[in-house]
Amino acid sequence: MIYQLYRKQQLHCSIDKAWDFFTSPENLPLIAPQEMDFTVLTQIKYPIHEGMQVDYRLKPLFGIPIRWKSEVRKVDHKKSFVDYQLKGPYKMWHHYHEFIENDKGVLMKDILNYEMYYSFIGKIINRLIVRKKLEYIFSNRYDIVNQIFNQKLNVQQDLGECSRENPLYNKSDDRLLIKSFIETTISNVHNKI
Numbered sequence: 001m002i003y004q005l006y007r008k009q010q011l012h013c014s015i016d017k018a019w020d021f022f023t024s025p026e027n028l029p030l031i032a033p034q035e036m037d038f039t040v041l042t043q044i045k046y047p048i049h050e051g052m053q054v055d056y057r058l059k060p061l062f063g064i065p066i067r068w069k070s071e072v073r074k075v076d077h078k079k080s081f082v083d084y085q086l087k088g089p090y091k092m093w094h095h096y097h098e099f100i101e102n103d104k105g106v107l108m109k110d111i112l113n114y115e116m117y118y119s120f121i122g123k124i125i126n127r128l129i130v131r132k133k134l135e136y137i138f139s140n141r142y143d144i145v146n147q148i149f150n151q152k153l154n155v156q157q158d159l160g161e162c163s164r165e166n167p168l169y170n171k172s173d174d175r176l177l178i179k180s181f182i183e184t185t186i187s188n189v190h191n192k193i
Helices: 015-022 025-031 119-150 155-159 171-192
Strands: 002-011 053-061 064-076 080-087 092-102 105-115
Touching (some): 002 119, 015 092, 025 119, 105 119
Antiparallel strands (some): 002 105, 053 064, 064 080
């Protein structure tokens, strides 16, 4: 049985920023739940292209590490792409990413089609564990992406010394700034709970 998960999110940014961020596998650890310990193992060659393969290591359930290999398929530059699981925990994983420019920035849509192994047992595992975990992962991603793209950040205030005004600032520091902001935000949320 093939299951589907659908999500959409408005991004207040340019299509260039959205496309660059979401087509970079190196950004996946930033938007995945921290406890998944998501690690990209492949040296990435840009830009994104059909046939691009990426290896990951992650802990999706119960802290058990797994390897995952995906391939990029059907790239329509600055409009859509598909990542397809070649090796991993699913019988089939087909994640369609779509980016639609609008007057507010970019509407991002995700359509995830996936299939479990072991038919009947897979159905039960999906109902009891997997579907809830996927809902959690995409909700976590929604919150982090909202913080990155839809909230005006005072980088100096939120991240201390790391700011664009710093003469030592380097454009490649953006990923570190985002990661630092996310970690600080998550820490603040946990402290308030």
